[in-house]
Each structure stands twice: as structure tokens, then as C-alpha cells.
Amino acid sequence: MAKNILDWLRNNLRGQSGSCEDCLKILELIVDGEATALQEKQFRDHIEACLPCYESFNLEKSIKKLLQTKLEKKPVPSDLIESIKSRINETAE
Numbered sequence: 001m002a003k004n005i006l007d008w009l010r011n012n013l014r015g016q017s018g019s020c021e022d023c024l025k026i027l028e029l030i031v032d033g034e035a036t037a038l039q040e041k042q043f044r045d046h047i048e049a050c051l052p053c054y055e056s057f058n059l060e061k062s063i064k065k066l067l068q069t070k071l072e073k074k075p076v077p078s079d080l081i082e083s084i085k086s087r088i089n090e091t092a093e
């Protein structure tokens, strides 16, 4: 009985929390750290009832983390090194 009520609530939340399309727009804001508290709540309500959005949230988060880790490990971007190298070559010629 309690489980049925939970299922019913989940289905209702799903209806109230907007579409997956809206959810993914909020996801982009959250990943960029620009979502409002209300948007975050709407998003969390939705992903609790929607597995595809939940999975894509984790995916986006891991991509962002990976990029951050890479950037932290490489304080100087490789394209900057290349442009410095080419300037040195130009000066030498």
C-alpha cells in the first residue's frame, strides 16, 4: 500500500516538474553553477522520477570534473605553449 502511494507521488511529481527538455536546460545551468535554488529543486524533483535525466546529470558532472582536473594539472594550455614557440621561432629568423 505504502509503495503504491510512493509510485503515485512519483508519477505526480514527474508531471509537475516539467519536461525532460526543461530539465536538461536547467542541468546546463547547474553544471555552469548558474541555476537558482528553485531551478535546482525543480531539477532534483524531476531526476528522482526520471532515470535518463539522472544519468545525464551524472555524465555532465563527470565530464565537467574531468575537464577541471585536466586544467588543474596543466596550468599552461598547450595552444599557448605553441603560440609562444612560434613567436620564439619568428624572432629567431
Ligand SMILES: [Zn+2]
Binding pocket: 019, 020, 023, 046, 050, 051, 052, 053
Ligand atoms: Zn527527464
